[in-house]
Amino acid sequence: MARLHHVPLSPFCRKVRLSLAEKKIEVDLVEERYWEADPDFLRRNPAGKVPVVRLDGKMMSESAAICEYLEETRPEPPLMPKDPEARYEVRRLVSWFDDKFHHDVTSKLLYERVNKKITGQGYPDSRNVKDGAKAIKYHLDYMAWLLDQRRWLAGDVMTLADFAAAAHLSCLDYISDVDWNRSAVVKDWYAKIKSRPAFRSILADQVSGFRPPPHYADLDF
Structure with a gap:
């Protein structure tokens, strides 16, 4: 194992x-x-x-x-397409979420609200929290633009790009920092991906001192 x-x-x-x-x-x-x-x-x-x-x-x-x-x-089931151009798009979006989204949003919301408390680094920086709350709107709008053209973030099939995005958003959703009413298409995408069996253990996570909102583990939102 x-x-x-x-x-x-x-x-x-x-x-x-x-x-x-x-x-x-x-x-x-x-x-x-x-x-x-x-x-x-x-x-x-x-x-x-x-x-x-x-x-x-x-x-x-x-x-x-x-x-x-x-x-x-373990190529099955695939999380990367075979076509080089499509693989590039998946890698580009994985990097987008793990680099830009993380810098703009995750580090300023999750790390300030949760990580500082858990690691004993003090209180949240209100300016960082404000900047993160503003930046997530831009990123949700970008996701909505992608999903208006595609079934999934990188194309017509689910890929590692969707998992990268969902990983960040699920952490932020745990602390109620995602406005799911901003975009119906993004909300539908997340509902679809969090209903996959792969998401079960993540939705069962509990962090001491922090309680997720009621919809966090609700597959129907």
Whole structure:
């Protein structure tokens, strides 16, 4: 069985969890307090970051590299298209969410509201929270524009791009920071993706001191 060292409200960990679950790989979840710089954990990943997964006798880190490895070693069901241009679009969008969306939104909402409290780094920076709340509107509008033209974010089939986006949004939804009324097409997309079996363990997550809204685990919103 695979073993994943993770943090429940990490979008990068959630992206890997979704990929593992979609490919029906059983995984033992180990919650890791990475900020404590435990020597055993640092031996697994000297960068001191999660996710870290043990699979096929190997210890692997970095969510993008892990997901690419899963795709290459467990190609069914596919989360990357075969066409090079389509693969590029998936990679572009994964990078968009893990880089730009993370910088603009996740780090300013989730990290300020939750991570600072959990890691004992003080109180949220109100300016960062305000900037994140403003930026998420732009990103939701961009997603709506994509979904007006496509069935899924990167094209006509679900891909890793959808999991990357859903990983970030599910973390933010846990703390009620997503305005699902802003776009019906984005809300429909999220309802569709969170109803997949791969999402079950994520929707069951509970973080001490933080209670999700009633709709969080409701497949019908």
